[in-house]
Amino acid sequence: MAHALDQALRIGPYTYRIRSELPELAAPVASLYGAFPKADTNSYIDFDVSLSPVSGRPGGTPRAIFRFDHRDHFAPVERRHAFATLEWGMNWCVSVHCNEYLKLHAGVVATAHGAIVLPGVPGAGKSTLCALLGLNGWRVLSDEHALVTPGTLDVTPIYRPISLKNESITLIESLHSGATFGPRIVDTHKGTVSHLKADQHPDTFDPRPVTVRAIVFPHYRADAEQRLARRSKTSSFLTAAYHAFNYSLLGTGGFEAMQTLIDGVPCYDLQYHDPEWALRAFDYLARGEGGA
Amino acid sequence: MSDQWALTGPESPLVYDPGEDTVVCYNPASGDTYRLSRPAAVLLSHLSQHPASLESLEQRLATSAGAAGSEGQSVDVSGLLEEMEALGLLRRVR
Numbered sequence: 001m002a003h004a005l006d007q008a009l010r011i012g013p014y015t016y017r018i019r020s021e022l023p024e025l026a027a028p029v030a031s032l033y034g035a036f037p038k039a040d041t042n043s044y045i046d047f048d049v050s051l052s053p054v055s056g057r058p059g060g061t062p063r064a065i066f067r068f069d070h071r072d073h074f075a076p077v078e079r080r081h082a083f084a085t086l087e088w089g090m091n092w093c094v095s096v097h098c099n100e101y102l103k104l105h106a107g108v109v110a111t112a113h114g115a116i117v118l119p120g121v122p123g124a125g126k127s128t129l130c131a132l133l134g135l136n137g138w139r140v141l142s143d144e145h146a147l148v149t150p151g152t153l154d155v156t157p158i159y160r161p162i163s164l165k166n167e168s169i170t171l172i173e174s175l176h177s178g179a180t181f182g183p184r185i186v187d188t189h190k191g192t193v194s195h196l197k198a199d200q201h202p203d204t205f206d207p208r209p210v211t212v213r214a215i216v217f218p219h220y221r222a223d224a225e226q227r228l229a230r231r232s233k234t235s236s237f238l239t240a241a242y243h244a245f246n247y248s249l250l251g252t253g254g255f256e257a258m259q260t261l262i263d264g265v266p267c268y269d270l271q272y273h274d275p276e277w278a279l280r281a282f283d284y285l286a287r288g289e290g291g292a
Numbered sequence: 293m294s295d296q297w298a299l300t301g302p303e304s305p306l307v308y309d310p311g312e313d314t315v316v317c318y319n320p321a322s323g324d325t326y327r328l329s330r331p332a333a334v335l336l337s338h339l340s341q342h343p344a345s346l347e348s349l350e351q352r353l354a355t356s357a358g359a360a361g362s363e364g365q366s367v368d369v370s371g372l373l374e375e376m377e378a379l380g381l382l383r384r385v386r
Contacts, residue, residue: 232310232312232314233308233310233312234310234313234314234316234327237308237316238325238327241325251320251323252320255316259308263308263310
């Protein structure tokens with residue numbers, strides 16, 4: 001079957017080849033990935049991914065399957081979830097490979113002064129913060145992976161569209177009516193999902209590492225007091241290790257890489273619910289007023 | 293003769309000490325990471341050099357506490373050693 005979509009994109013330090021026979025994927029990929037640097041589909045590909053329709057019983061729900069290197073790794077999904085599945089699959093590629101980095105489950109944003117890493121469990125608000133900051137002049141390096149070079153404070157950018165869920169979509173739309181979103185995909189295992197184009201910064205696609213200046217552990221709490229407070233290094237180490245994809249896999253190297261990172265930057269807890277307040281807190285950190 | 297205490301594995305645990313009340317300890321033998329109290333870190337550091345008796349470790353901790361100006365804080369060294377044994381960091385040797 002002919003591919004409605006077949007392109008190779010440079011995404012951070014990696015090259016993805018994205019293929020699909022599903023015509024409905026062409027528009028969101030063009031909209032959200034149109035500005036990404038292209039690569040030759042015959043060049044070296046790190047992650048060869050595809051979304052293909054799968055046959056089911058007549059009259060049944062149309063389904064599609066994500067494949068990596070032409071192999072099935074997951075069960076088929078409803079075809080209406082195809083774009084979200086493509087995005088999750090592309091995340092998975094990095095999450096389970098790429099052990100040249102210490103990988104934290106974290107958003108990463110930056111100004112000219114350096115990067116701030118935002119580790120957090122799903123629901124902590126890291127993608128929402130990345131979206132807010134990205135639409136207010138900050139550079140978004142990732143809303144999913146902090147790729148830290150062991151032994152350094154360097155984090156390698158791996159920007160992709162920001163995955164927003166549920167109320168966060170409405171919030172960002174209400175604050176930035178001109179923002180570009182992918183399709184709104186309902187009834188996924190994470191609820192409603194939509195992807196935000198946040199590559200407005202002129203350096204978005206610059207692959208060079210950025211120096212980490214702070215680590216902020218975000219906590220979205222609708223009814224709690226907002227605060228930005230220093231956090232102990234010991235606690236930060238353990239929480240960041242918990243949020244790492246490969247800390248344990250790297251063994252002693254993971255411990256040493258985490259020690260270098262945590263010891264080298266100030267760490268904070270950020271409890272927030274008001275976007276404007278959160279932006280001011282990040283501006284404060286960007287000015288270096290949080291101390292080293 | 294009383295029991296001696298020793299590290300479980302051939303490699304010394306790695307410790308990240310940021311100068312707070314607790315430290316982070318990585319046990320290469322198990323791959324596990326722990327938060328340890330400062331007295332536990334002192335014991336671990338001492339045992340990284342050689343096995344030691346309970347009495348010797350109590351003495352070491354008292355010396356360390358004196359140097360840190362915290363003589364008044366009593367520590368149940370025996371209990372601490374047993375906790376570290378349960379974590380797989382230490383073992384008893386006879």
